[in-house]
Amino acid sequence: MAVLQAFGNTWWGQNWLDALRGIDYSNRLPRGKSYARNGHxxxxxxxGNVVNARVQGTRRTPYRETVSLNPFTQKQKKIILDVITGNPLYLSRLLMKELPDDLYEEFESRKIRLFPESWHDLNASCSCPDWAVPCKHLAAVIYMIANEIDRNPFLIFELHGLDILEELRQAGYEIGTKQTSQIKSLKQVLENSAEEVEQKDASLPVSDEILNRFDFSKIPFLRDELLNLLTGRPLLNITEDFKTVLKKAYIKIGKSTEKFLENGLVFLFGKRPENVIPLFVEKEFSGNVEEIEVIDLTMLNDYISFRGELKSAQNRFEFDQNQIKPLFQFLNQIPSKRIKNFPRQIVLYYLTYNFALSLLKQGAFVPELFLIAENTYRIRWIPALLNPIVKEIFDNLKEILPPDTVKIGSANKKTAFKTVYPQKDEQLLLLISIFLDYLIAGFCRDLLLENQIRRLFFNRVVFSAENFEDQQIPETIHLWLSRFFISHKNIVPVLKISDMKKGFQVEIFVENKEKPLEEPFPLKDVFTQDRHSVIKMQVLKDLSLLSDFFPHIRSVIASRGTSALVIPPDQFSDIFFNILPIIKLLGIQVLLPKGLQELIYPKLSLLMAKKSTPVSTISYLTLDEMLSFEWKIALGDQTFSAMEFLKMVRGMSGIVRIKDRFVWIHEEEIDRILQQLKKQKPLTSRDLLKVGLEESYNGSKILISD
Structure with a gap:
């Protein structure tokens, strides 16, 4: 069943549509919505503040529409900019394309109306002969604008003649372009590439010591953790919840990878449904794998196409984006037990291919938006490098990668383009993404349908953002996926947790990875020191993203890093167990007090000691006469009676400091331990013998005293 496109998917988009409320001339609004849905x-x-549109009606020539709002006065513009720049939290949310409701309320309190309260607040006209205003053609335009306001709340300010981003630039704020602020681009790759690189002998073997570093079984299962980092219902394809689609794809990819590993290439290159366009032209590798000496690979500068050759002394086997099967066949035929006998470059390909398969099986891969040319984008799939184990394997692969493994050449022979070699990081990402992209495309064929966002993610196609309704989609995708890439940046936030008498203080610092010998600097320096002005907007964006998971830090952001955030022990437990692990998963460093790194949990323990009374005969039947035992509550290696423990923790809750150690005190857990203590029965000699052999009793640790 088809899902109808919704309009006004955010509260600010809905506020825009509220101007239509209470107006309905002969059912024109539903017809206008239908026009918007159906591409009219x-x-x-x-x-400026004027919207010019064309709407196809019943006549051959589209009707001309004009919609505008009254522009803000200079006084109103100054108030708006002062409010936004006066509170970094407002600016940080706007940079993430969200309109804070408290910012809207502040404007309302100052008599500044962002949204039209009725149709009479809009200046609108249509060239159609319909007498009603709004006609269905104008209504269609209003609905289309609502979806763009959903994706970009800056638009509502522009419709009042205020370009906030441009005003901020003129005020000295370092802000990127509207669409490509931090999206990785081919231009950046080429700027960091070299026309010549050191030619290393790719035929040299790889040592056993290096090969032993590659244990892909250590890659953790990351699918659920990675998906939990993403918000639900991103405004990409508003006819469906794309996060749900992505989750289905991850599950399908994991299962398909297992089948691929069991059944081999036939699972990927076998018979396809008749209604699915073939992904591969059937070309075969028919050589001897041990004769192949070199793999030549050129990624073309459309960043979709590539060409390559498997070279031996006698033969050459070509492959490209349409004929990838020879490369897969070759790599599948390499005997793993003899891999160390192959040239270094072949070993790299073999390991990278198996790394890609392991990533797919474990859900340890993420999509990355890539800007190829102006308004032209693609999605490529890369390793989840925010995970330290995945990053370690990636770095080990980079170590054995010859610097001329992958080059970039021209996709158009008529265009002058010098072949260049990207940096080793990018070469390895290119190689891995080729494997991931093709495997994912093969495994997700039944998810494609006629849906441009699905095809962008799962079918190696480019996305053109030329049309009005598509212009905000790349930035929306980029912001949605940016949680995966905070740790990839050179400037990253750092959280420091300190123990205070009244709780735990949370401070925000900023680290420059390009200067590893320098200490992270306080957040307040970003706002007070001119040398940090260039990174201010990036830091605000990242902190806004972190605040989605850790809302408490919003007060620190709003204060420009000057206010202290102290969290009581009973509230800190939730942060420690539920929020900080997510922050660490993002790749953000969290500095903890030493004791917090080894948090202690109260446990039931059995303290055993020798009795002073001598016993004449040694037998397990008399162990109860030789030994005394007492049930205690242990905090690490220290034990306390129930009465001592309860007296010590009275009034405490959460993570607290006890005798220079951090202990988790939870009322339900303490009650459970005390109930266990009441249920304990005297130990028999057999119990004591078992205790002595196993050094535990019913899961409780045994402590032996002299």
């Missing part, structure tokens, strides 16, 4: 709005352009 053929063109929209915004110039």
């Amino acid at each position: 709005v053929v063109n929209i352009q915004i110039k």
